[in-house]
Amino acid sequence: MAHRIAPDTTGPPAVRPTHFHCYKWSGSGQEWERLGKTDTLDLNSPDRPPTRTVDWLIKSPRFIAAAHTDPQTARDWLIGEWDQVRDKAMTPVPEWVNSEERAARALKAIETGCWPSYSQWLTGGTIVFLAVVGSDQTCH
Secondary structure, eight states, X not given: OOOOOOXXXXXXXXXXXXXXXXEEEEEEHHHHHHHHHHTTTOTTOSSSOOSSGGGGGXXXXXXXXXXXXXXXXXXXXXXXXXXXXXXXBSSOOOTTSOHHHHHXXXXXXXXXXXXXXXXXXXXXXXXXXXXXXXXXXXXX
């Protein structure tokens, strides 16, 4: 399935997103390593998160944790998930990486089509990937 929206911060997107997919993937360090050996970084790989944020759109819809029509609501989902992940980080997130500033940057990124993506290793050896990617009606 081909999607017409890709990150471009040089100007407004040619096609405006009609909604925003909120993606979440988590797995153990062992699963991450196994997928890296057997699944590779192939874009069509069903089980591993993509290397490029926009490529979430070609992954399985099972990775969609939420969908929103409003950029602020998509941003709120992302920051809410980030706050939960941050509290369980394997290496403490520095105090200067605060949610308010991150929320402002994430909203600007969503509004300009430069899709935000975060990842974090958690205590217990789990890694979490979060992303927001805009799409138009052609994805459904």
